[in-house]
Each structure stands twice: as C-alpha cells, then as structure tokens.
Amino acid sequence: AQNLKVSGAVSDAAGLPVYVFVPDGTRAATGDTAIRKNITMSITGKPASETAALAAADPALEAKLAANPRTVRFAGGVPLKAGDTIVGFIAASGATAAQDEACAKVGAEKIAARIK
Numbered sequence: 001a002q003n004l005k006v007s008g009a010v011s012d013a014a015g016l017p018v019y020v021f022v023p024d025g026t027r028a029a030t031g032d033t034a035i036r037k038n039i040t041m042s043i044t045g046k047p048a049s050e051t052a053a054l055a056a057a058d059p060a061l062e063a064k065l066a067a068n069p070r071t072v073r074f075a076g077g078v079p080l081k082a083g084d085t086i087v088g089f090i091a092a093s094g095a096t097a098a099q100d101e102a103c104a105k106v107g108a109e110k111i112a113a114r115i116k
Contacts, residue, residue, distance in 0.1 A: 006094035006103050009034035010111075013086050015042030030094040037077040037091035039070045045086055048077035049101055076100025078108050082115050 007030035010019040015038045022031035037048045043064060044054055052073045055062040065071045075098065077091030090111075092103035 004095045004099055006092040007031040007034050008092050008107060009038055011038035011089045013088055015039040026094045033093035034091040036070050036072045037074060038089040040072055041077050041079060041089045049075035077104045080108055080115055087115060
C-alpha cells in the first residue's frame, strides 16, 4: 500500500512463519517484527492493533503475553480467515503503525480468494 518499503510475514494459525518477505531497503529487524506480530495475534486471535487494549483489560492475557518474549504490542497485522475460522495471520512492519496495518489489510484482501 502506498509504495511503502515494508517487510511482510504470513503465518499459520499457530503463528509459525509460512512466508516472510524482507525487501531491499528495509530495516533488517522489520521481518522479525512482522513475525512477532503474527505470534502475538496467534495468542489473541485479534488484529494486532487491538493487542494493547486487550492486554490492558485482561490481566491473564497480559501475563501470557509478558511471559513470551516474542510477543509485541504493535499494530500492523490481521487474522486470515476461512469463513469464521482463523487459518493464519498476515503482518507488515517498517512504516507507521497505521501504514503497517493498511498494508496487512491489503495483503489479506489480495490473498482472500486463495484461503480455503
């Protein structure tokens, strides 16, 4: 979206990476951050933009996220669904939180027809 230089990661429903793309010109850590957003969403089952509010409202969730050093509280990812079932996650990293989120949504829309 918007010709931004961002990394992207697609994971399965457990948050395990299936595909990671780190284009030339992006910061090296952005690929790992996208993976970490997917790991976090695999715990919450919600878009990455909701993580901070969910954790603030639920001490048990906050403890679970805090116990896993691979989780983050950054926006920029969305669940991938087949009907109502979460089958994976897609995240972007490298721009602002809002831009990362927009990129992830565009990515999800682009592959939606392939998800079964």
